[in-house]
Amino acid sequence: MAEETVISPDIKFIRELKETGGETLKKCYQCATCSVVCPISPDDRPFPRKEMVMAQWGMKEEIFSSPDIWTCHNCNDCSKYCPRGARPGDVLGALRQRFIKEAAVPGFMGNLVTEPKMTLVALAIPLLLFLVVLGVTGHLGIPEGRIVYSKLFPIRYIEVIFLSAVGLAGVAYLTSLSRFWNRLTRVNGRGYSKAFVPALVETITEFLKHSKFAKCEANRDRKNGHLLVFYGFVGLFITTLWITFYYYVPKIHSPIPLSDPMKWFGNLSALTLLTGSLIVIANRTKDKGINTRSSSFDWTFVIMVLLVCVTGILTELIRLAGIAALAYPMYLVHLTFVFYIIVYFPYSKLAHMGYRTLAIAYSKMTARDVEA
């Protein structure tokens, strides 16, 4: 006799999902067109139809224990061909957002960053922190003479604030990733094995080349914007290490001349990130005849990336123009956006990097991934 499975729909989860951008999920009548057209879906365990069914039933635990919502690259081929306008690509995006919120450590950070209505509060926290530190240490005010940002905000204060905040965020993120991995392996039945390391290397290689994006049909030009944003971030990370090296080893301090190779590299990385974010925004606003909609969670992150670039470029240009009364406040605003991007990363759209890496590596390890 067939085994009975009792399903208790999680009504709250369904309601939250609809509010998060998955409002079309009830339109799905399970024809499976989406799973057939998805270029990334494996034949033996296809998605996103099963996620649509599970989402309709509020089966949160089952969805969040599967690697498939992270394997999805949001190309929206499925939404293009869905005969019911159920927008499965957007529903999967909403599921990822809900997951990031639920997996947040500590939980209140999930509310703060994944809820776009809290964005101003999230930005006000670092700005107030900077102002309090500057006030307490007697640095609040426009310094006299040549514009040197460390006269306003000494490097040691920046290091203490950012290193401790990023360190805490890193521990929180690793905790969330480890819980996700335990959930994946516990429910799907295969834990860590020797196959993990080669699977991880293959996954990272695919990321570096963005080869899975090339499989998309409806939204193929997403690849270029995403690739530029990714390498822009990598470039700025290398620039930060480079500046730190300058500061502590040959003791070269700011302002560093524009002719220095580090400056060239940093400015090129910032322009790469700016171009990538503008391409992403242009793609999202362009009508491609696909029934899809970007969530406010996605928009918030792209706009933050754009603002970090714009304020960074303005910080440099205003300093070169010698307008101290504008340069120092702009520097503080820029640091606020930098804080948002690098300290809130476990709770923002950036969090997908770790979850997706683990999910795809797990899929490869268990032979359920398609070739890139």
Ligand code: SF4
């Ligand atoms: S989401 Fe659309 S294409 Fe996919 S099963 Fe439902 S109705 Fe069919």
Ligand code: SF4
């Ligand atoms: S958005 Fe693209 S990758 Fe994701 S399920 Fe749809 S077709 Fe597949």
